[in-house]
Amino acid sequence: MRKIIILLLMTGVFCMTTAQAQEKEAVRLPLENYLQGHASGNGEFHQKAFLPEARLLFVRDGKLAQRTSAEYIKGAGGKPADDEAKRKRSIELVDVSGNAAIGKVILDYPNAYFADYFALLKIGSEWKIVNKSFHVQPRTNPAEKISFTVTDEEKKAVAVPLENYIKAHASGDAEFIRKAFHNEAKVMFFADSKFNQWSAEEFAARFTGKPAADENKRKRSFEIIDVAGNAAIARVILDYPTVKFTDYMTLLKIDGEWKIINKTFSSETKGKK
Numbered sequence: 001m002r003k004i005i006i007l008l009l010m011t012g013v014f015c016m017t018t019a020q021a022q023e024k025e026a027v028r029l030p031l032e033n034y035l036q037g038h039a040s041g042n043g044e045f046h047q048k049a050f051l052p053e054a055r056l057l058f059v060r061d062g063k064l065a066q067r068t069s070a071e072y073i074k075g076a077g078g079k080p081a082d083d084e085a086k087r088k089r090s091i092e093l094v095d096v097s098g099n100a101a102i103g104k105v106i107l108d109y110p111n112a113y114f115a116d117y118f119a120l121l122k123i124g125s126e127w128k129i130v131n132k133s134f135h136v137q138p139r140t141n142p143a144e145k146i147s148f149t150v151t152d153e154e155k156k157a158v159a160v161p162l163e164n165y166i167k168a169h170a171s172g173d174a175e176f177i178r179k180a181f182h183n184e185a186k187v188m189f190f191a192d193s194k195f196n197q198w199s200a201e202e203f204a205a206r207f208t209g210k211p212a213a214d215e216n217k218r219k220r221s222f223e224i225i226d227v228a229g230n231a232a233i234a235r236v237i238l239d240y241p242t243v244k245f246t247d248y249m250t251l252l253k254i255d256g257e258w259k260i261i262n263k264t265f266s267s268e269t270k271g272k273k
Helices: 002-038 041-048 070-072 152-171 174-180 200-204
Strands: 050-060 063-068 088-096 100-108 113-122 125-138 181-191 193-200 219-228 232-238 243-254 257-269
Touching: 002 041, 002 088, 002 100, 002 113, 002 257, 041 050, 041 070, 041 125, 041 243, 050 070, 050 193, 050 243, 050 257, 063 070, 088 219, 088 243, 100 232, 100 243, 113 181, 113 219, 113 232, 113 243, 113 257, 125 181, 125 232, 125 243, 125 257, 152 174, 152 232, 152 243, 152 257, 174 181, 174 193, 174 200, 174 232, 181 200, 193 200
Parallel strands: 050 125, 181 257
Antiparallel strands: 050 063, 088 100, 100 113, 113 125, 181 193, 219 232, 232 243, 243 257
16 A cells, blocks of 8 residues: 555646646747747747746846837848857746746857846746846957856845745735836736736735734745846746645836846645645
8 A cells, every 4th residue: 555655646746747847938939939030030930939918128328228019029020130150049948836927948049148037927828938037248359258257246236126925925914015116127927817917006005004914924035036237037936825826026227226027926725736
């Protein structure tokens, strides 16, 4: 009997691991279409990769700048770049939780090095990019090696909006959300068979001004996953008695201050798979 139980447990773990691997491969598809769009100059690949409501947010001269996915797709050149043979691209990271995911892509070009961060959602049965943020490092020498060194001081600065986000949940005080999020930020998620998004203020309005009745049973933590120049991604876990949330945060350093500019999330009801 014990052998049978062990076998069943091993089979369950194997099936779960296989399913997770398959989901990661599915998440890679829009990222690969994104890369193919750059390689070919064909905007149709980017159209396949992005949800129509997707946004691109980045920092220009210290200020927040943004474009719609339609504006971005329209900018496709229609053919490969003249120096395409010298351009390198790679998917560096994929992290998945339920119907939400993040990815990191590197575009290593002779005159610039891009670190692209993506937030993705599974819309029905298909993964789509819903937010792209990036940092670009210009280079004058194509052979120059680019890497990003993050100081302890910078890590502490990136952590500030994440800490304020957690304080908001612990206290119910919406002012912590307003401190954590840029006023142009969005909360994006898939629920009730549709894509949903809230503004930062709509999200803040959901806070009641007081802690939850079961606050002493709630656990929260965050991990800064990656930082490149003035862009970053992080994961926040809200582990509550009846539900567990995995929040993926995209952050940008705007006017010298780190802010959350996009949140996607998935939820898992406790006791259900």
